[in-house]
Amino acid sequence: MYRYIVRRVLISVPLLIGISLITFGVINMAPGGPIGISSDLNPKATAEYRERLKAYYGLDRPIYVRYGQWLGRMAVLDFGDSFSPDGRKVWDKIRERIPVTLSINLLSMATIFLIAVPIGIYSAVRKGSLFDRIATVTVFTGFAVPTFWLALLLMILFGVHLGWLPISGLVSLEHDSLPLAGRVADRAKHLVLPIFLAGFGGLAGISRYMRSNMLEVIRQDYVATARAKGLPERKVVFRHAMRNALLPVITILGLSVPDLLGGSVIFETIFAIPGMGQLFYQGVMSRDYPLIMGILTIGAFLTLLGNILADVGYALADPRINTGRTG
Amino acid sequence: MTERLLDVRSLRVAFETEQGTVRALFGVSFSVAPGETVGLVGESGCGKTVTALSILRLLPSPPSKVEGGEILLRGENLLPLPEKRMCDVRGKAISMIFQEPMSSLNPVLTVGEQVAEVFTAHGVCGKREAAERAVAWLRKVRMPDASLRAREYPHQMSGGMRQRAMIAMALALSPSLVIADEPTTALDVTIQAQIMALLQEMREQERMAVLLITHDLGVVHDFADRTAIMYLGRIVEIAPTRDLFADPIHPYTQGLLASLPGKQPGMKRLPSIPGTVPDLSAVPPGCPFADRCPFRQAAFARFRSGEAPADSLEICDREDPPLFEYAPGHLAACHYQRAARGEAR
Numbered sequence A: 001m002y003r004y005i006v007r008r009v010l011i012s013v014p015l016l017i018g019i020s021l022i023t024f025g026v027i028n029m030a031p032g033g034p035i036g037i038s039s040d041l042n043p044k045a046t047a048e049y050r051e052r053l054k055a056y057y058g059l060d061r062p063i064y065v066r067y068g069q070w071l072g073r074m075a076v077l078d079f080g081d082s083f084s085p086d087g088r089k090v091w092d093k094i095r096e097r098i099p100v101t102l103s104i105n106l107l108s109m110a111t112i113f114l115i116a117v118p119i120g121i122y123s124a125v126r127k128g129s130l131f132d133r134i135a136t137v138t139v140f141t142g143f144a145v146p147t148f149w150l151a152l153l154l155m156i157l158f159g160v161h162l163g164w165l166p167i168s169g170l171v172s173l174e175h176d177s178l179p180l181a182g183r184v185a186d187r188a189k190h191l192v193l194p195i196f197l198a199g200f201g202g203l204a205g206i207s208r209y210m211r212s213n214m215l216e217v218i219r220q221d222y223v224a225t226a227r228a229k230g231l232p233e234r235k236v237v238f239r240h241a242m243r244n245a246l247l248p249v250i251t252i253l254g255l256s257v258p259d260l261l262g263g264s265v266i267f268e269t270i271f272a273i274p275g276m277g278q279l280f281y282q283g284v285m286s287r288d289y290p291l292i293m294g295i296l297t298i299g300a301f302l303t304l305l306g307n308i309l310a311d312v313g314y315a316l317a318d319p320r321i322n323t324g325r326t327g
Numbered sequence B: 001m002t003e004r005l006l007d008v009r010s011l012r013v014a015f016e017t018e019q020g021t022v023r024a025l026f027g028v029s030f031s032v033a034p035g036e037t038v039g040l041v042g043e044s045g046c047g048k049t050v051t052a053l054s055i056l057r058l059l060p061s062p063p064s065k066v067e068g069g070e071i072l073l074r075g076e077n078l079l080p081l082p083e084k085r086m087c088d089v090r091g092k093a094i095s096m097i098f099q100e101p102m103s104s105l106n107p108v109l110t111v112g113e114q115v116a117e118v119f120t121a122h123g124v125c126g127k128r129e130a131a132e133r134a135v136a137w138l139r140k141v142r143m144p145d146a147s148l149r150a151r152e153y154p155h156q157m158s159g160g161m162r163q164r165a166m167i168a169m170a171l172a173l174s175p176s177l178v179i180a181d182e183p184t185t186a187l188d189v190t191i192q193a194q195i196m197a198l199l200q201e202m203r204e205q206e207r208m209a210v211l212l213i214t215h216d217l218g219v220v221h222d223f224a225d226r227t228a229i230m231y232l233g234r235i236v237e238i239a240p241t242r243d244l245f246a247d248p249i250h251p252y253t254q255g256l257l258a259s260l261p262g263k264q265p266g267m268k269r270l271p272s273i274p275g276t277v278p279d280l281s282a283v284p285p286g287c288p289f290a291d292r293c294p295f296r297q298a299a300f301a302r303f304r305s306g307e308a309p310a311d312s313l314e315i316c317d318r319e320d321p322p323l324f325e326y327a328p329g330h331l332a333a334c335h336y337q338r339a340a341r342g343e344a345r
């Protein structure tokens, strides 16, 4: 098992370098550049001024030299400085966004799995029942409704008409003057809608996926064997069927790892949340190459990590997969 | 024959499918006495597995539906029992060995856990003792290195070993009836013989009755006290095995036995009889075997050629023949035989 993990990690290194090479190339080939923003529309910007700017950002050197420099810095985990006027470290800019995005995504993902898995299982066990039919209709509505539109509707309902929930930001103005319990409640209220909406689409997908897994497993011979032993239906479902139906979910969980730090531009804009999505959007619009590369590299890293976690998790959970446990 | 452990009476089962109702059992009746082995023989698709699963009420419903009949276990009808009482019957009074040892064990539980579960499910003993008893049973069915093997998963075992585990599971609570649904069909020939020998030995040790489903006439010849021949969801002939092999009455049985080379008991598969099994969803009225029946064809040919003034077996196309007792315990469902030799009784 350890050997297997070490091998997977070693393979990931060249993969990560390959991915960064391609993204670096694509970003630099994209039209426009960091210089354009401050000089294109500026009548006073002379050709000489542009050259000075380019030299200042290091853009006068050939792309392979720049990539080499970037890679050299990455080797010591230095993401470089942002091209934006504040010129702050890329890592600092990313780091301050992580808590917000991570907590929203973690909570919404937990909500998705805690709700969708039982719904899927129950729908499969009671296939064709009223519950199953209601769940099916809801799920397809969930797929079909654009979430940004739903977000606006819910904001109007809960924020404006009912006045139960705040509609923007992460905390209220008076947050800092509240006692601890009040601060927690305040934050929670701000997060309800974003978390619900971030989870909405996933909820539909995972519950359907779980339902079809479970239906597949319930037809298996070994489920009939379990029943033939005289096990009550509850045990047949939870001990024999569910374990098998949950195995593929491990893969999905692993593949969701990169989403933990991925922000949605649309949600963050609607709810005025200062998250990763907003940061990335700003970075792209101003062609802030170091910032873009930083965020994309973290994404690529998390994707590879998620894949390894998924495979290792699966191997631990499914005795049929032999990864050389003994070796 | 007077004392009946299991008594299946006019069992009719159908499946509601998207293409309409598919009838699988058309009034199946037979009984099993305590300690007796009854063979149930028939071509693939004739309804053997459906019969077995119906007895344990393991057919998923929907799509399946019991349209009529009774299944009596020591006189008590199982069909109306609440699910909870049925769980007590399964595994304890009646247990089952399935056809596919490769897919009948749960891949994520160890074999020992799966055998032990039979004890805990019926509240026989606690977990620890159940695990010990499971190993003891694995040893009893001659699983090599039983205590080690108990901790292995099904995929680490051969088909024969898995079937041994299935047998251990089925026998663990010494049920009065074991239903073995083609227990050796999926196995290699040499393993088949070992598994049958094991079943034979266990049957004698535990004094249990066996409903032995197979399509291997050699197997029933060697193991069954009585044999039922199934065709298209019906039992067309049932008799003490010796009588059935000596004097088959139904033309289908006659065909099966005639094509057994030398009639020697061996590992011979069901021989082919001319014609094909009709589709169950569109069964015409009359005797289900009529289109393949030599008696029916001969009578029709005589009529067509003018040799006979009337079609003497026209009834075969109209009426499904009922079972008729030709000799003590020897029943068959055939209009021709009834006319030819049956009226005496």
Ligand SMILES: Nc1ncnc2c1ncn2[C@@H]1O[C@H](COP(=O)(O)OP(=O)(O)O)[C@@H](O)[C@H]1O
Residues within 6 Å of the ligand: B015, B017, B022, B023, B024, B042, B043, B044, B045, B046, B047, B048, B049, B050, B051, B063, B280
């Ligand atoms: N789930 C099902 N849905 C529809 N028809 C079924 C189903 N299971 C069995 N049948 C029907 O019952 C017939 C008998 O099947 P089965 O008892 O499995 O045959 P066998 O004698 O080979 O064990 C099949 O030919 C099939 O038409």
Ligand SMILES: [Mg+2]
Residues within 6 Å of the ligand: B048, B049, B099, B181, B182
């Ligand atoms: Mg079968």
